[in-house]
Every structure is written in C-alpha cells, then in structure tokens.
Amino acid sequence: VIKINGLIKDYYLDKHSVHVLKGIGLTIHSGEYVALMGPSGSGKSTLMNIIGCLDSATSGEYILNQQNISTLPESVLASIRSKEIGFVFQQFNLLPRLTALDNVALPLIYAGVDKKERTRIAKEKLALVELADRADHKPNELSGGQSQRVAIARALVNNPSIILADEPTGNLDTKTSYEIMNIFESLNKSGNTIILVTHEEDVAAKAKRIIRLRDGVIESSEDIHKR
Amino acid sequence: VIKINGLIKDYYLDKHSVHVLKGIGLTIHSGEYVALMGPSGSGKSTLMNIIGCLDSATSGEYILNQQNISTLPESVLASIRSKEIGFVFQQFNLLPRLTALDNVALPLIYAGVDKKERTRIAKEKLALVELADRADHKPNELSGGQSQRVAIARALVNNPSIILADEPTGNLDTKTSYEIMNIFESLNKSGNTIILVTHEEDVAAKAKRIIRLRDGVIESSEDIHKR
Numbered sequence A, B: 001v002i003k004i005n006g007l008i009k010d011y012y013l014d015k016h017s018v019h020v021l022k023g024i025g026l027t028i029h030s031g032e033y034v035a036l037m038g039p040s041g042s043g044k045s046t047l048m049n050i051i052g053c054l055d056s057a058t059s060g061e062y063i064l065n066q067q068n069i070s071t072l073p074e075s076v077l078a079s080i081r082s083k084e085i086g087f088v089f090q091q092f093n094l095l096p097r098l099t100a101l102d103n104v105a106l107p108l109i110y111a112g113v114d115k116k117e118r119t120r121i122a123k124e125k126l127a128l129v130e131l132a133d134r135a136d137h138k139p140n141e142l143s144g145g146q147s148q149r150v151a152i153a154r155a156l157v158n159n160p161s162i163i164l165a166d167e168p169t170g171n172l173d174t175k176t177s178y179e180i181m182n183i184f185e186s187l188n189k190s191g192n193t194i195i196l197v198t199h200e201e202d203v204a205a206k207a208k209r210i211i212r213l214r215d216g217v218i219e220s221s222e223d224i225h226k227r
C-alpha cells in the first residue's frame, strides 16, 4: 500500500543546507504493523510526515494505494489525510482553544459527520483511551500523557486504514503505555496498517517488523516472529 | 533544602473541580538525586511546577532554602526561578521565533550576563547535549528529541543549584538518553540537587531515591543503594 523509492528530503537554511533523508526505499503492505526506530534527528518524523502526505519530498517517488502522491492536487491530498490516514503527532498538535472532546471530533467535521454522531464517536474514542472524565478540559488543563492520549483518540475517529503514530507512548507510564499498545494491536488485527515511531525496544517488539533509520538512510529492516 | 507539608492543589472548571494534589509531604536535602514516578495524570508535573515556583499551591506549606515560598513577593520568586532553579519542561516550552542558541541563552539575559559571555556559555551547553550544529535552527526546524535537548541545555546555563527535569528523556533514543543521564549524574556529583520525573524504570534507577505518586498522594519513597 506504501511504496517509496529514492526518497530525498533537504532543508535549506540561511547558512547551510540539511540533508535529512538521503535516499529512502521501502514497501509496506496493507495490514502490516511496522515499528520505525533510530537516533534522535535521524529523520523518522520527517519520513512519517511525507508518508502522511503532510510534507513533500525534495525528490524520489511515493506511491500510496497505487497513486503517485507527488502528482495529486491538494484537494485530493486533504481528503486522503482526513479519511485514509490517522496521524498521532510527536508533539500532539492539539488546538489550544478547543476542549479534548472538540479536538478529538475535529477530523469528523472534515468527513462531513453531523454533530450528534461526532459527539458520540469522540466520546467513544476518549473512553477508549481512558479520558472520558477529561472531555471538557482544554490542552493546558491536561497532563502531558493525557494530551498524548487525546492526540491518539483524534487519530482514530475516522477509522483510517493507515495509522501513523510518532512516539505515541513517549509521555506515558508503563501501564497506560500497555493499554495504548493493546489498542494498536487490536486495530492491526482488524486490518489497519500501522506505522509506529518509538525509541523503546519493548514497544517496538509489539510490531511485526522493525525498520531502523540512521543518518537519513534505512540501516536495517527485520521481521519479528512471535510465537 | 525543599520541605513540603500538607500540599494541596485544586483546579476549578465550570462543571467540576479537580483535586490534583491531596496532601503532599516530603523533604529533599541539598545534593539529593530524586526520581519522581507515577501514572499519567497523577500530579507529577503539577508538583514540579509548585516546587519550581511556577505555580502556587491551593494550601499547605512549601519551604525552599528556609524561605516560605507562599510569603515571597513575585520579584523574589522571579529571581529564584532564574538563578536557583533550572527547569526542563515536559513539553519543552521553547520560544518559536528564537534559534536554539537564543533559546538556551535566554536565562542568562535575566541573570544580567553580557552578550559575548551569553553566547559562549550557550554554545558550551549546546555542545554538551551534542547540538552544536543545530545552534541556528528554530524549534520548528528541530526534531522532537533535539527540542528536548535544547530545553535541557537551557535549564543548565545558570548552573542552578536545583535542577527540575520533567520527563527529560521522553523523546530520546537509548544512546542519547544515556548521554543525558550522564550529564545529570555528573551535575549531581558536583553538588546540584536533581529532581527528575520519568516513567522509565531504568532512568529512575540512576537516581538515589524514587518517590512514587498515585492519585495526588505519595505512595512510597525508597532509597536506592548502588554498589
């Protein structure tokens, strides 16, 4: 479902240019569960943003569901982003003036769902991440781990076929982390494709394949065989 | 150096009140190295903000360096915050329009240090967290783990006697995490008091005492004896 070839991403600042992705090639099939690991600054979030159609590559090819992403107009990309991909951001990106409930419901507005149904689905997802009692809190009235869980709930409301989660358990204690990993596991069992960035080996071990990035290139890709 | 007694913190929202800290009592001596752990939402950041003089308790007593914090005027608190306490925020709180270098140098402006010396110290701290080559990047041009390291460097520039670090390795890979923990360890050896919130047991194991919070109360406090 995801085919990437020779992907390059550079940034140009005043005094120097930064070569972040230096030729990435990878294929991810529908229903796969992949963990993406690598040192801080190695390009994981940059790669995730390109996969999530939030950013474009400098050069190289990205085919998503047999469509060449670099040839698609913004309106089609916006539709893909809201309906087919659920993104959990490393720094949450919640809207500060909306409550947890309204933040979670936001993607449903883009999908054209009416208010009563949006509220029902958003409440269901908040309950799934154990935050039913924080529905009316704004982001500055939530703990770090609670904000992270609101970001996770928001990514799930459209039941997207592809879930991209950038360090979704970075701010969670072990028990809450475990609960979130169970959610991803059951989504994968229902057929969703999951790509998860993590720096924790025991979180990565829940995936079926681990791809390791280093200095903007793929260092290794290994399947995990569980009993 | 830190004496807390019967500390209570409540928030009042429109529809309900939230009792976050329900009577915290603890004593931390100068030069101690304490890890603070507990579930997401248990009150760790709230307690850290009160210890760091960034927030006030609803009731209870907080004595810092033999001064009762609730009786001090804001000007004295501001001076304590900038000179005696270095705070690494869970969500970094970097200023988006300043470069990494200027973000790190900011506390030195409050301390009245001249520009040449500020730049020298800020560069030294950025090099300490391995980000010398990212000095001119703004926060949106940094990775999550790089932003976290800029926040750590900023907390160290005034060589504060007390370092409060809220999940400082949450976005870091194992190797970078290890380097940051070595920095805290050597600071503690030089006499700095360190309070570190973490949800990772192997990070907590580097401290000399682990305090566990649950539902706004201290559940346990245990000394760690290393060989």
Ligand SMILES: Nc1ncnc2c1ncn2[C@@H]1O[C@H](COP(=O)(O)OP(=O)(O)OP(=O)(O)O)[C@@H](O)[C@H]1O
Residues within 6 Å of the ligand: A134, A137, A140, A141, A142, A143, A144, A145, A146, A171, A172, A173, B011, B012, B013, B018, B020, B038, B039, B040, B041, B042, B043, B044, B045, B046, B047, B090
């Ligand atoms: N301004 C506020 N108004 C209302 N409730 C708040 C406010 N700030 C925090 N809270 C609530 O206080 C509780 C404790 O928050 P705190 O940030 O201290 O938790 P934490 O232990 O740091 O959690 P985490 O590990 O997720 O970072 C949470 O349940 C949160 O929803």
Ligand SMILES: Nc1ncnc2c1ncn2[C@@H]1O[C@H](COP(=O)(O)OP(=O)(O)OP(=O)(O)O)[C@@H](O)[C@H]1O
Residues within 6 Å of the ligand: A011, A012, A013, A018, A020, A038, A039, A040, A041, A042, A043, A044, A045, A046, A047, A090, B134, B137, B140, B141, B142, B143, B144, B145, B146, B171, B172, B173
């Ligand atoms: N807008 C930008 N301009 C310049 N450089 C950038 C920009 N965004 C990111 N970078 C650089 O690109 C590199 C990769 O960033 P990225 O966020 O992808 O890393 P990462 O692997 O997700 O790291 P982390 O584990 O710390 O989150 C970093 O070295 C960063 O400084």
Ligand SMILES: [Mg+2]
Residues within 6 Å of the ligand: A044, A045, A046, A090, A166, B143, B144, B145
């Ligand atoms: Mg990242």
Ligand SMILES: [Mg+2]
Residues within 6 Å of the ligand: A143, A144, A145, B044, B045, B046, B090, B166
């Ligand atoms: Mg916190």
